[in-house]
Amino acid sequence: MFMQNAWYVAAWDREIGRTPLARRICDRPMVFYRREDGTPVALEDMCCHRQLPLSHGKLDGDRMVCGYHGLTFDSTGKCVDVPSQDTVPPSARVRAFPLIERHRFVWVWVGDEALADPDLVPDIHWNDDPAWAGNGEVMLAQCDYRLLVDNLLDLSHETYVHPTSIGDARLPSAPIVTKTDGDQVTVSRWVYDHEPAPFWSGLMKHSRGYTGNCDRWQIASFVAPSNVVIDVGVAETGTGADKGDRSKGVTAMVINCMTPAGKDSCWYFWANARSFSIDDEQLTRDIVVNTAKIFAEDKVIVEAQQRRISEFPDHKTVSINLDVAAVRVRRMIEAASRSAKQSTAA
């Protein structure tokens, strides 16, 4: 259940080079590499001869040579050489997928190629905006990507899943506001005048030398097809952060791009970008390490959930008020997936 006609993050730009990278995206096996001029390429990772994954082969210049009988494909997927004969069968080709490199990620289009509009790449400019600094990682989570979307749209879970870092007892009862704008759904929450959770008190002390109470915000937006961007931060209590003045605080954008791998697995690309202490490279490294630990805690939860869901797929569950955004997003994904299927069938 995912939108077909959309750009999905396939890899960090640094992951794709001159060694073939095999990665399943939206249930399609793909192999990624860069041409000699640096342009990234994505081909179906399955030879049209006897189906060996092309990622078992090797590059010859810009071409991919299958590791079984040597059929050779150019970067458009066309077979250009069959070593054992003089002619190439006209139907010998593998699918090539449109790619775009933007915001430090390589994005792939899995649906109808004619609709692959570069303007549709989600805006996550904080990941490469010079006014921001940060970094991130990728992990394979053994769960439906929508479980991570749910997780990120309901941050009350921080209290229970991340009690030693970003969790705070006040989060679940702090009021939320949910808004929908086109295919973007945003959940906002403010917690005022409180002793900040360790992750945030550490940043306020490190970057601002401040150790008092704070106002905290969490503004999480679902951005189609499967991304959640979260504007988070804390500021000295009562200094007007909720009115737009964040000058007495620290702000970060947590970028989460969940790309379906298969039905019950997904690639979780995340980055934590900040607009304070941007020249502090050690801080960037520390935040990556701490964020990775936090997201490893989420991984345990969503994978355990997935095991139960797979075992009892028809089990009746209940929703609570905090699920409003997640339920809205699921309906949106379902409607978009269904209409793509109908147009394919037509």
Ligand code: FES
């Ligand atoms: S399987 Fe690829 S060349 Fe035979």
Ligand SMILES: [Fe+2]
């Ligand atoms: Fe979490």
